[in-house]
Amino acid sequence: MNAATDPPPAPAPEAPHDLDALRERLRDFAAARDWERFHSPKNLATALIVEAAELLEHFQWLTEDESRALPPETKAEVATELADVLLYLVRLADQLGIDLHAAAAAKIAANERKYPADQVRGSARKYNR
């Protein structure tokens, strides 16, 4: 094999590299199973919080320090819960026709204006209301 001249491998189809690819794959997944009828925004927002709680459950009795140093098997379970939240989030945005990237960019910009670094540094405004 000649790494210099061989064409690069095609991206694995099962590894979407951005949220748009994820959205398409979830759309196909639901369509192939005839599950769109369950995926009303109300139901998806409900499923999302149920997954957010399964994520939180891993941390509920831990100290903050313990939560920074999860054992490997817990970390693997947490990764799966993070994925579940992301999948429902992408699916919900799709059903509502909302561009997640644009919404996230707008929110970060709003936060940067709301909490100017030179004014809140060290003061923990927002956190000590």
Add this chain to the structure above:
Amino acid sequence: MNAATDPPPAPAPEAPHDLDALRERLRDFAAARDWERFHSPKNLATALIVEAAELLEHFQWLTEDESRALPPETKAEVATELADVLLYLVRLADQLGIDLHAAAAAKIAANERKYPADQVRGSARKYNR
């Protein structure tokens, strides 16, 4: 300034186009404000579910059909809540050293194996437990 002949503006730097860019921007945001100490995984998982509930609140008294046809101003508010969930999700994955894209790809693949389209189509297995 001549709008007709000026070159188009460069893409706004505040519009990350993928989760990696989002992660970097959130990392800078927290560092510039000295807020890392609040961002333990336990606290971020808590903040995430609080945002998931603010999202859900928009749907709580709607019928499923109503949730599919939000008025524009509600949709804009929902977009902001979706963004909040995504920001905490990306920040939490970063603090835990978890690759969100890889986790999502693994979970979709697992779901595809768990619910084969040719077996569950029309039967709504999973939904009628």
Add this chain to the structure above:
Amino acid sequence: MNAATDPPPAPAPEAPHDLDALRERLRDFAAARDWERFHSPKNLATALIVEAAELLEHFQWLTEDESRALPPETKAEVATELADVLLYLVRLADQLGIDLHAAAAAKIAANERKYPADQVRGSARKYNR
């Protein structure tokens, strides 16, 4: 055994008839196991929402009509989840020194003032914001 003349059985000690009795029993339960140190208000509020999500999970893919007619085994599971929420609620109020009955009575009175029956009847104010 003579049902007519035997004294009535003592109330079962395991059936608290009000929230105060429940609070006392939960206090004893935690003390006997040396679990108070886990029961910070922050942790209890987290445990409460995790249980609220386990409750909600039973309803997430149901229609509203289906949720009004649960099969008996689902209803039994839901009863257990309702109990879990109540136990953490009572425990949290106790740890904070809050009188749940007084708080509930105050909130109902506030709701009655906020939504006068003769003004909101049929208009579904609150629900159509």
Add this chain to the structure above:
Amino acid sequence: MNAATDPPPAPAPEAPHDLDALRERLRDFAAARDWERFHSPKNLATALIVEAAELLEHFQWLTEDESRALPPETKAEVATELADVLLYLVRLADQLGIDLHAAAAAKIAANERKYPADQVRGSARKYNR
């Protein structure tokens, strides 16, 4: 009026002293406003978790120690959130025909069997899974 000699006021009728009285009052409240149609179990379980999140929000950035020593105004707000959770819990149990006290008593008894005090004391089983 002579405060020193007047008889004490009768207990306010709006202060229910147990969950049964609370249930009746909430039933009247919804009926008087024609709000039963919004109160499907699915919707009430959703409203409950939204309130649980508003409760949790007060604690999200606090340390556990800080959560044990809330300032008075925060404590008053938390009391209102606890009340909101309780009201939806009682209303949901009523709509499902579930006896909350019986469910709570059964769950405590189950916990006492599951975590025998002489075996778990000091070991924090359950908390260190």
